[in-house]
Amino acid sequence: MIAGVALARHRHDGLLFTLFGDEVRIKAALDSHPNLRAASDVVHAASVVDGADKPGVAIRKKDSSMSMAIAAVKSGQAGAAVSAGNTGALMAMAKVALRTMPGVDRPALAAMLPTLGDNDVIMLDLGANTECDARNLVQFAVMGAAYSRIAFDLERPRVRLLNIGTEDLKGTDEIRDAAAILRAADTLPLQFDGFTEGDKISRGDTDVIVCDGFSGNVALKTAEGTARFVTDVLRKAFTSSIRSKIGFLISKPAMHLLKHHLDPNNHNGAVFLGLNGVVVKSHGSADAKGVANAVHVAARLLEEDITRRIAADMAGIADLSATKAAKLELPVK
Amino acid sequence: MIAGVALARHRHDGLLFTLFGDEVRIKAALDSHPNLRAASDVVHAASVVDGADKPGVAIRKKDSSMSMAIAAVKSGQAGAAVSAGNTGALMAMAKVALRTMPGVDRPALAAMLPTLGDNDVIMLDLGANTECDARNLVQFAVMGAAYSRIAFDLERPRVRLLNIGTEDLKGTDEIRDAAAILRAADTLPLQFDGFTEGDKISRGDTDVIVCDGFSGNVALKTAEGTARFVTDVLRKAFTSSIRSKIGFLISKPAMHLLKHHLDPNNHNGAVFLGLNGVVVKSHGSADAKGVANAVHVAARLLEEDITRRIAADMAGIADLSATKAAKLELPVK
Known part of the structure; x- marks a missing residue:
């Protein structure tokens, strides 16, 4: 984590960074990163959220590094929180502490x-909401488009x-x-x-x-699993004979390019959209480059004020709901 | 199709085969396959189900090759039907003509x-049922296990x-x-x-x-798309420099092994389980080997009498529903 934050710095x-956790260990790690140390406060957290903690248990650990980081966003002391911990716990804490933005029913x-x-x-929702109605999906579209406009400097992202x-008839009513x-x-x-x-x-x-959080989670994990499966088969294929081993060695730069393209660290940093504050989840197995990428995502969303952008766009949907939803016979909450 | 059936033969x-379709074209194709011709009847079909036909439209084309093939299974003239046509139409026709087996609410x-x-x-459901309740999922488990026992000669497939x-708490109520x-x-x-x-x-x-048909379809297609994506990136990587091109040529046998392992034709033949009859869907872009594989799947299911097996297993669930479902507070229809 510390090496990753130093890279991001x-x-x-x-x-500027506030680093929550075991003060002794963090300070020891900062010794190797004087550049980061100069830009960081270290705040000791007495407890830690475990990977196996149910959200209900985690949320009561007020002195955990995760709780304290989110509390810092809530109080305005920090602009964004980045965590590599338990996703369910992070989601629950962020939702309770920061609350969903006006106009957003559920974060994604x-x-x-x-x-x-x-x-x-950009794909969402990836697991925050097991079931979603049409309103949720429309709000996700608006939030995802806002993120895409910031991340890729697009005017009207294709959604x-x-x-x-x-075909029009396919799928669920939602x-x-x-x-x-x-x-x-x-x-x-956005362009639908x-x-x-x-x-x-x-x-x-x-x-x-x-998509809803169930299919999104299935799709994301299936893509990860399939990419790993193909590269595993490939590795076996390449080590199956002397001839293919030689071929592999010669074409190593090509393999390196493949690895680079598929490396999840280059895409690390899942964002909770729809909250009053920026919270980014770094993958638990991300390396320093991956952590730096998650911090970069948080920094970009802050710089471009994603929360304000989404709020402005949501006003556009609210108009739409008032004027057009009745005609479409859609539920207006 | 004809070359594939000849391979299966x-x-x-x-x-023995009954080939439904354009009589002139089928007979011309059979000229290259005397071995298949000797084992085949050709029946002319005046119309064809189009890939874009809605199931409701397709089902009224009684003189289509698809309708006639399924009618042959219904009348007992054929043991199984194999089609490479419109999946939705095939599913709808098979369901209406053959009906679901006793004890099965919905085919998968x-x-x-x-x-x-x-x-x-073996994965199911892959798109026949957009939404599924707990009973449907349990029945799919039993049907999938019966298929797995036949296909891989297993006693208690792991489901x-x-x-x-x-974790126990994850997912939907269903x-x-x-x-x-x-x-x-x-x-x-089966072993759950x-x-x-x-x-x-x-x-x-x-x-x-x-799984339900929505997530199953998403997972299947995401796996296909990701495998194609990785191999596309790989192809680009291998042709990015002279050096990697040479490496690629040397390790071609390894790449061939990879292609073989991922070739969808080796896994071709989706089965509609839960009907009074065997219906297999061959992928629209399958080559002769793929079609042969789909016919092989149909032949194996016939030889091992999948319909009788599923019926016997379903009786086991019926007992279960009567004795245990009340205790589990589950709906018994």
């Missing part, structure tokens, strides 16, 4: 996935809903209703392109893919 | 996916439910209820191992993965 010169977990195109694709076919709302929402700063399917996630023709 | 000597679409283990994993975490029923179902010819996640589908530690 090199990239974002103006950032968003992450970037590699594509064959120029930019990564699609994840479905099991591209997805079809969300599509109807988004199709009518021509004043929102209809449905996409699992095999097109990495095609690079979409900037934001919206 | 070589593998299954006793099989099952397919095999490659793993790092000795056997493929897991696809979820977004492995999934947790299905897990409770399966945990109690110790007389069924709890939950699995998208990144563990190809790990090879499970024989049958059960």
